[in-house]
Amino acid sequence: MDPKWTKGNELKYLKQILENSDEARKQSFTDKLESEFKKKYGVKFAIALNSGASGLHAAMHAVGVKPGDEVITSPFSVLWDASIAIIMGAKVKFADIKYGTHNIDPEKIEEQITEKTKAIIPVSYHGLPCDIDEIVAIGKKHNIPVIEDNAQTMLGSYKGRYVGTDTDIAMFSFERTKHITCHEGGILLTNNEGLAEKARKFAGGGFKNLTSDKSKLAAIIPEEFQSPDFIRHDALGLNYRIPEFCAAVALAQFEMVEEKVKIRRDIAKLYDEVFSNYNSFSPQEVPEGYGHSYFTYSVKSPFSKLAEWKSFYKNHVSNGGDTFYAMMATVYNEGIMRELGYSDEYHGKCPITEEVQPTCMLFKTNYRSIEEAEKNISVLKDSLKKFL
Ligand SMILES: Cc1ncc(COP(=O)(O)O)c(C=O)c1O
Numbered sequence: 001m002d003p004k005w006t007k008g009n010e011l012k013y014l015k016q017i018l019e020n021s022d023e024a025r026k027q028s029f030t031d032k033l034e035s036e037f038k039k040k041y042g043v044k045f046a047i048a049l050n051s052g053a054s055g056l057h058a059a060m061h062a063v064g065v066k067p068g069d070e071v072i073t074s075p076f077s078v079l080w081d082a083s084i085a086i087i088m089g090a091k092v093k094f095a096d097i098k099y100g101t102h103n104i105d106p107e108k109i110e111e112q113i114t115e116k117t118k119a120i121i122p123v124s125y126h127g128l129p130c131d132i133d134e135i136v137a138i139g140k141k142h143n144i145p146v147i148e149d150n151a152q153t154m155l156g157s158y159k160g161r162y163v164g165t166d167t168d169i170a171m172f173s174f175e176r177t178k179h180i181t182c183h184e185g186g187i188l189l190t191n192n193e194g195l196a197e198k199a200r201k202f203a204g205g206g207f208k209n210l211t212s213d214k215s216k217l218a219a220i221i222p223e224e225f226q227s228p229d230f231i232r233h234d235a236l237g238l239n240y241r242i243p244e245f246c247a248a249v250a251l252a253q254f255e256m257v258e259e260k261v262k263i264r265r266d267i268a269k270l271y272d273e274v275f276s277n278y279n280s281f282s283p284q285e286v287p288e289g290y291g292h293s294y295f296t297y298s299v300k301s302p303f304s305k306l307a308e309w310k311s312f313y314k315n316h317v318s319n320g321g322d323t324f325y326a327m328m329a330t331v332y333n334e335g336i337m338r339e340l341g342y343s344d345e346y347h348g349k350c351p352i353t354e355e356v357q358p359t360c361m362l363f364k365t366n367y368r369s370i371e372e373a374e375k376n377i378s379v380l381k382d383s384l385k386k387f388l
Contacts, residue, residue, distance in 0.1 A: 008256050013248035029247035030215040034187070036254055041162050043189045045196035045212050048247055049203050052151040052173025052186035054240035057084050059169045059188055060119060062198035063145040065090050069118035073149075074104040075331045075346065076353045077123045081149055082331050082342075090118065092342065094332055096350035100285035102126070102298065102360075105352075106134035113142050120146045122167075124153040126362070127264075127293035128284055129163040136166055145195075147171070151186070154179035155261045157291030164189050169199065174250045177366065179260050179293065182249035185242050198235075206237030215241075264294040264365040267373040271297045271363055274381050278388070296325070296362040304359050316383040322376045327360035 016024040034046040049055050065071060067089025073081045075094040082092040095108035104122045120139055122130040130148075139146040148164055150156065151173035156163040164170035169192065172178075174185030190196050196212035204210045208231065224230055242250070253260070275281045280302035286292045303309040309326065317323060330353050332342040348354070363380070367373040 009252040010249045013252050014245060017244055017248055024244075028216055029244050029251055030242055033242075033247045033251040033254065034213075034215060036251060037187055037189060040254075040257070041165055041189055043165055044191045045189070045193065047188040047196060047200050047203060048215065048242040048250070049186045049188065049240045050242050050246070051184050051240070052149075052171050052175060053080050053084065054203060054238075055171035055173075055186040055188045055199075056081060056121075056147070056149065057088075057238075058199040058203040058240060059147045059171060059195075060084060060088055060090075061202045062169065062195040063119050063147065065118045068116065070112075070114060070116040071119040071121055072109055072112045072117060073121040073331075074123045074125070074353075075350045076102055076104075076327070076357060077125060077149075077331055078151075078328055079331055079334050079337070080151075081121045081123065082337065085119075085121075086340070091116075092331075093117070094342075094346055094350055094353075096352050097356070099352055099356075100282075101128060101131075101287065101290075102284055102300075102356060103128060103130045104135075106131050106138055108350075109135065110138050110142075113138075113144065117142070117144050120144055121149055122146065123149040123151075124156055124163055126284055126298045127153045127156055127295035128286060129153065129156045129158040129290050129292075132158045132163060132166050139168070145169070151175070151178070152295035153293050154295075155257060155291070156293040159289045165191075168192055169195050174246070174253075177295075179264065179295065180250060180253040180257055182242075182246035182253065185246045185250050201235040202237045203240035204237055205239055206233045206235035208232060208234035261293050263367075263370065265292070266370055267365045267367060267377075268292065268294040268297050270370075270373060270377045271299075271380075274377060274384070275299060278384060280388075294365045297365050298327070299361050299363065300356055301359045301361050304355075306358065309359070309361075312383075312387055315387040316380065319379060319383045319386065321379040321383050322364060324364065325362040327357045327362060330354060330357050 037046040069090045071085040072093045076097045093112040095112050098105045146167040148167045148170035169190040174182045193212045201210050282300040284298040332346040
């Protein structure tokens with residue numbers, strides 16, 4: 001089995017569930033996972049879920065996104081945020097990114113605000129925190145909640161605070177490739193009890209006994225809930241609960257979070273060294289006081305033409321190099337977004353995203369050891385020398 005899944009207490013905790021042991025019965029792994037997140041991040045409420053996307057849906061529901069509303073997000077991202085908003089009947093407004101950090105530009109957010117804006121959703125892409133203070137200030141000024149998409153940003157920091165602690169509600173993902181993973185899972189963090197309760201109920205079937213800080217139904221006596229007149233639901237909801245098995249694995253992984261983030265940061269330093277010799281490549285800029293968690297190492301390359309990008313990729317791989325990713329297509333140019341008219345509407349309106357996206361190269365930071373990373377990065381060094 002891949003050591004990624006078995007290095008810590010993963011198997012021990014899974015066995016405790018399968019054996020229905022005292023440890024597993026005393027407190028659910030979902031509760032334990034939520035408690036550990038609350039402690040580490042210093043927030044009041046944590047709601048573990050079966051995916052980051054479920055977290056975005058529950059958060060948008062909690063802040064009251066409804067048909068006809070608008071939500072503002074980054075076009076330099078994955079489709080999830082836009083997709084969920086559109087499914088909820090909202091319209092997506094895209095605010096361009098900044099050169100250098102490739103994260104959403106607070107000034108551009110403000111330009112997109114209308115009376116219909118119901119949420120601002122900054123995405124801390126590749127693991128780099130957004131300009132939190134400016135975005136929070138805009139949210140406060142216009143009375144619009146901020147939902148952070150920190151799917152890629154575990155232990156990212158901003159001016160000495162962890163990201164995910166300053167906005168109205170923040171989502172993190174435990175999907176297979178993330179810093180902390182249980183294959184599929186996620187968590188919402190918030191200090192707002194009302195939002196926590198709404199998100200919890202929405203994600204947990206709308207049961208009235210669910211509360212902001214209880215992942216399972218509060219204990220009620222059988223005489224009550226077995227009675228024909230017992231009323232169970234005071235909200236509408238879906239089932240986005242995290243399975244106990246996934247919570248157990250996520251907890252074991254979270255116990256090693258410092259180590260897991262550190263190795264990605266150490267690997268990023270190796271890439272920094274390589275690219276410091278090439279002025280034509282611009283790694284994602286990390287402003288003073290921002291702590292990047294390096295989900296990936298992103299570089300704006302000099303290859304603005306698709307054929308040039310592909311040629312470097314092909315040459316590097318034939319040179320024995322590891323594969324790497326391009327940045328996802330600009331959200332409003334995704335297939336379904338074209339069909340929905342977003343591509344026509346936004347073409348040319350987010351010029352920085354349109355310029356940067358096709359050139360980006362996303363290098364892996366999830367090697368199992370520094371030695372493995374060094375081996376691969378030395379091939380990259382060689383490829384840059386040979387093929388530029
Ligand atoms: C930026 C971003 N937002 C949202 C998601 C969705 O998270 P999940 O896959 O856990 O549903 C992802 C991907 O995993 C992501 O990278």
